[in-house]
Amino acid sequence: MSVSLTLNPLAIALSAILGREASQEIKEKSPAQLVPLQTIFNSPEILEQTLRERGLEVAHISENQMVSHVGSARLDYARRSAAEPFWVTVSGVENTTQLIGEMEYFEREYRQNVQSFTYNKLKENIAESTMQIAEELVLEDNSILLTIDV
Numbered sequence: 001m002s003v004s005l006t007l008n009p010l011a012i013a014l015s016a017i018l019g020r021e022a023s024q025e026i027k028e029k030s031p032a033q034l035v036p037l038q039t040i041f042n043s044p045e046i047l048e049q050t051l052r053e054r055g056l057e058v059a060h061i062s063e064n065q066m067v068s069h070v071g072s073a074r075l076d077y078a079r080r081s082a083a084e085p086f087w088v089t090v091s092g093v094e095n096t097t098q099l100i101g102e103m104e105y106f107e108r109e110y111r112q113n114v115q116s117f118t119y120n121k122l123k124e125n126i127a128e129s130t131m132q133i134a135e136e137l138v139l140e141d142n143s144i145l146l147t148i149d150v
Helices: 009-013 017-028 044-053 096-127
Strands: 002-007 058-062 065-070 073-078 087-091 132-138 144-149
Touching (some): 044 058, 044 096, 065 096, 096 132
Antiparallel strands (some): 002 144, 058 065, 065 073, 132 144
16 A cells, blocks of 8 residues: 655645735835734744755744844744644845745745655654655655555
């Protein structure tokens, strides 16, 4: 018996619309009017990895709070508990177009990093079980199709 799973970066992220809403909020408001914006970022480890892969330094305030900078903009990521996604408060924005581009990049890369983490974890769990991967395909949209013999 086989089971097929598809790991799709958009499906894993669940709520990509939040990122588009944050970008729209930045476009519509002046830098002084920006309020905390909800993000799709749930994992502090994957968020930090994503920011560092872009060459940014990340300062940890706590498990649920971190700070980074993009150009002149300061990005304060915070959440009340591990069950919630991070919110970002943006300050010091000089170039909103550049900031929007960076935020969109973070969202794409975060989705890809979540997909990679899920894929690797799934392969580890399969290796520790009696199951085997029968087939593995990377689709045109970068989704990964795994067929697992159970």
